[in-house]
Amino acid sequence: xxxxxxxxxxxxxxxxxxxxxxxxxxxxxxxxxxxxxxxxxxxxxxxxxxxxxxxxxxxxxxxxxxxxxxxxxxxxxxxxxxxxxxxxxxxxxxxxxxxxxxxxxxxxxxxxxxxxxxxxxxxxxxxxxxxxxxxxxxxxxxxxxxxxxxxxxxxxxxxxxxxxxxxxxxxxxxxxxxxxxxxxxxxxxxxxxxxxxxxxxxxxxxxxxxxxxxxxxxxxxxxxxxxxxxxxxxxxxxxxxxxxxxxxxxxxxxxxxxxxxxxxxxxxxxxxxxxxxxxxxxxxxxxxxxxxxxxxxxxxxxxxxxxxxxxxxxxxxx
Ligand code: SAH
Ligand code: SF4
Numbered sequence: 413x414x415x416x417x418x419x420x421x422x423x424x425x426x427x428x429x430x431x432x433x434x435x436x437x438x439x440x441x442x443x444x445x446x447x448x449x450x451x452x453x454x455x456x457x458x459x460x461x462x463x464x465x466x467x468x469x470x471x472x473x474x475x476x477x478x479x480x481x482x483x484x485x486x487x488x489x490x491x492x493x494x495x496x497x498x499x500x501x502x503x504x505x506x507x508x509x510x511x512x513x514x515x516x517x518x519x520x521x522x523x524x525x526x527x528x529x530x531x532x533x534x535x536x537x538x539x540x541x542x543x544x545x546x547x548x549x550x551x552x553x554x555x556x557x558x559x560x561x562x563x564x565x566x567x568x569x570x571x572x573x574x575x576x577x578x579x580x581x582x583x584x585x586x587x588x589x590x591x592x593x594x595x596x597x598x599x600x601x602x603x604x605x606x607x608x609x610x611x612x613x614x615x616x617x618x619x620x621x622x623x624x625x626x627x628x629x630x631x632x633x634x635x636x637x638x639x640x641x642x643x644x645x646x647x648x649x650x651x652x653x654x655x656x657x658x659x660x661x662x663x664x665x666x667x668x669x670x671x672x673x674x675x676x677x678x679x680x681x682x683x684x685x686x687x688x689x690x691x692x693x694x695x696x697x698x699x700x701x702x703x704x705x706x707x708x709x710x711x712x713x714x715x716x717x718x719x720x721x722x723x724x725x726x727x728x729x730x
Pocket of ligand 2 (some may be wrong): 461462463467468469470506534
């Protein structure tokens with residue numbers, strides 16, 4: 413398994429062609445040609461945190477806040493499953509809804525629609541994670557964002573990398589399949605720390621990992637900064653595939669947002685085996701402004717990307 417120096421070499425020096433081919437070869441050997449398509453439901457853009465990079469941060473008063481009602485979340489989940497999504501991913505900002513309310517939704521989706529539910533609602537109390545697990549949720553996405561503890565503290569006022577990692581351990585111990593991941597191109601992030609991000613995903617033995625370029629967003633303290641490059645994000649996707657072959661990796665929406673025509677197909681060609689298609693009602697989706705020009709990937713886009721990358725899917729009614 414590659415160590416830090418080799419991962420740095422993959423990120424910086426390995427010729428693009430051979431890196432991509434190696435990652436694609438391992439993806440096909442480990443995961444086959446099939447691409448999993450998840451149905452993403454961004455059910456609330458309310459958030460109590462102030463992550464410096466994110467448009468949903470509490471102090472951003474320029475966006476209209478929403479919390480979808482239970483019936484709307486369940487109706488959108490039904491649509492996602494009917495279209496061939498193999499899991500429903502319920503994502504939101506942190507700490508602005510009732511845990512029991514979400515547990516009821518999880519119960520309804522798992523019992524009635526028969527698909528796994530994935531949650532992505534941030535750092536929560538152990539009791540809440542437990543409640544949702546008992547309600548039937550069995551996957552959880554919580555990116556570690558950056559493995560550089562000092563940078564983590566700067567970007568997340570009042571929070572620590574240590575607590576983030578503690579949450580990931582708690583989730584694992586409760587029997588969730590756990591997803592982490594990180595951004596590439598954060599201000600102050602070194603290439604060495606990106607290599608450490610990859611090593612951390614392997615050390616945590618994560619089941620899933622999302623890697624996306626940082627995209628500056630208006631209304632945040634990092635609005636004027638430079639974003640991450642798609643090239644480096646793709647190199648990181650490939651390096652993670654080589655370092656931790658069994659991981660499920662999405663071609664992220666952030667990649668699609670940098671290059672709407674080809675971003676996701678490229679992600680699949682560089683080591684990803686998962687896509688997320690949004691089933692958030694369009695009215696709400698336009699307010700889920702994590703970063704500028706966030707793409708809304710639908711099932712047609714997902715099918716096109718998969719076909720373009722020469723892979724297979726089981727999507728219906730598209
Ligand atoms: N509140 C939850 C889930 C929603 S945010 C959480 O924070 O875990 C989902 C992901 O969006 C975050 O993990 C982060 O990596 C990504 N994100 C936020 N702002 C971003 C930006 N400006 N550019 C790229 N990705 C961003
Ligand atoms: Fe809230 Fe997540 Fe955005 Fe941070 S990244 S401000 S926790 S939505």
